[in-house]
Amino acid sequence: MRDSYGPGEQAAHDLIRGAAQAIGLEIAVDPIGNLRMTLPGRDRAGAAVFMGSHLDSVPQGGNYDGAAGVVAGLAIASGLQQAGVRLDVDLTIMAIRAEESAWFDVAYLGSAGAFGLLDPGCLAITRSDNGQSLEHTLREQGFDPTPIRERRALLDPAAIRAYLELHIEQGPTLVARELPVAVVSGIRGCTRFRNARCLGAYAHSGAVDRPYRRDAVAATVALLHHMESVWLQQCGSGADLVLTTGELYTDPALHGPSKIAGETHFVLDIRALSPATLDEVAASAREAAARIGDAYRVTFELGATSDSPPAVMDRRLRARLLGLLAQPYEMASGAGHDAAVFAKMGIPCGMIFVRNQHGSHNPDEAMALEDFALGADALLQLLLDFPL
């Protein structure tokens, strides 16, 4: 467990920094704690290639989510050092802080903070376990919240030629397809109805016939069933999309086994690589909610969406990485990664997924080192195949 801006994450930083120093990399730590480890290239003034990931984990997380990407960067730098290969440009391995939102309820604190993208209000957010504010925590760890308060960038995007990240897949696709690695096509954006409700009327389950019901469960089932057909249609026409209702509940204070439910609460989580798909599916949900609400004499209050845009990986880097794989396979990432922040800054990004058993965000995360080596090797070959 490597808690964001806590002793667990710091221990990982200390370990990685020690390893980087041992192979002679240049070390820098920015004011908010991101660790940069640089293997100098021939042209020290030009834009560098960045490679990295995060070192924090969720509570009760595993060994590989994030950390594998930092270790991959170090392994590549170490291999280049040992082989006496000098790249044309600097290679900077970045061990990023606080990617997980589990601790401070904001994702990408380290990478977004490095580009001056954070809302200063986030300094007041408290850590979920100990109630300490981000500002207090940063100071306590010897870091400086000032750049966040001033929205000051600590990295110049123009000085970064490309950002490369290796990460475990976090899903079952590569295991199911018996593939060791994949190239990531992009990080799905998310449009989420976080607090959707259906309002009907409570009534006796036996005494009210169908035409007189205002059944919130029946209407919600009809809506979610319709959304599944929208999903199948979209996928049938080639769109990348996942649709999930992970929370759905009647009111435990008011529901009952012999009652018609007067209210449901639910989440509708829409993720896709294309902003147009996100918009279309959200519009379908609103249209269906109005139509099905009328038919079932209930009211849907879908509420506002929370949105994070898709981050498409660089087309050229994707093609070159695919060409380096023995079994070329490309797939979307459903989970967010620091690469999304670099992509947002206009930096060409490339990502490699490594298959992992037992899912992620749990202590049983697993990854074969053979698979990891295949992924790291693809990134190494890409670096050698200059210019990026």
Added chain:
Amino acid sequence: MRDSYGPGEQAAHDLIRGAAQAIGLEIAVDPIGNLRMTLPGRDRAGAAVFMGSHLDSVPQGGNYDGAAGVVAGLAIASGLQQAGVRLDVDLTIMAIRAEESAWFDVAYLGSAGAFGLLDPGCLAITRSDNGQSLEHTLREQGFDPTPIRERRALLDPAAIRAYLELHIEQGPTLVARELPVAVVSGIRGCTRFRNARCLGAYAHSGAVDRPYRRDAVAATVALLHHMESVWLQQCGSGADLVLTTGELYTDPALHGPSKIAGETHFVLDIRALSPATLDEVAASAREAAARIGDAYRVTFELGATSDSPPAVMDRRLRARLLGLLAQPYEMASGAGHDAAVFAKMGIPCGMIFVRNQHGSHNPDEAMALEDFALGADALLQLLLDFPL
């Protein structure tokens, strides 16, 4: 609020008993507190006509659920007395105890107890508000639990020629159809999957594509949507049926907005007038759960059903009551009534529903006395139209 075997119900009994004494009815109270008020007929030895309902209410209940039926009996007896009409047989108005299951979690304590039908184990059941056992409560109110312990009947079904009950509808049908009263065709039986579950696997909502999901919400939606189509089919072929899922929830300790849900809990409440319909629909649910479970890679555990059989009202009494209405209309009762217990004993039963505004089991229950009078008058005409 007329709490079962509590001061509220007792106050109603005292009031009704006083009114019955004032018009000269014979009074008897059985060992478990049911009040019988008899208007003597010409043939005192023959089987009597019973008329009645219960005097208790749910917590925060209204004025009419149950009580209207007892008052209707008294009004009819009073009318006969005042008009100097003597019936051929005794007319016994029965004010029944504890019909509502809200207090002791068992319905029909009074009527089922009168016929020796109660499981003696019910004496240990505690009242939901004060934790006192039924046995303790009965003794405290001056009643005797012995007949319940010995399963001893306090009424001889052979001595009851017919049971008539007036009750508010409890549903919106008569209000919607602008009808003052209806004849009840029967009391729907109920087959209920009380503790159904769907077991899938929790996973990241973005990172797991459709073919790899074990999504408990999606599978539950598919099952409930299928059951709605079964409902529509059954109704299309003329069956009486209502289907309700009044409780449905993901696990608040484990669900999340960006998670696929690994588990749902739900109720499937099936009510119909025909035992065959109940069986068919329950079988459809089991068949669909197996099929949809396979398709969604989840397991449904529907569990055992709790069952109460339908109680069909007497065909001849129904026809005669219908013939007495200016606007003849027949409908099923979805809620249970004491008439179900009398019907179970093989006693011919007839029921009249009176329209009521604002539903039932709430303080806003409403009933126009004009509608009540139409219902009571139909029962009076039926009595005069001897033999039943």
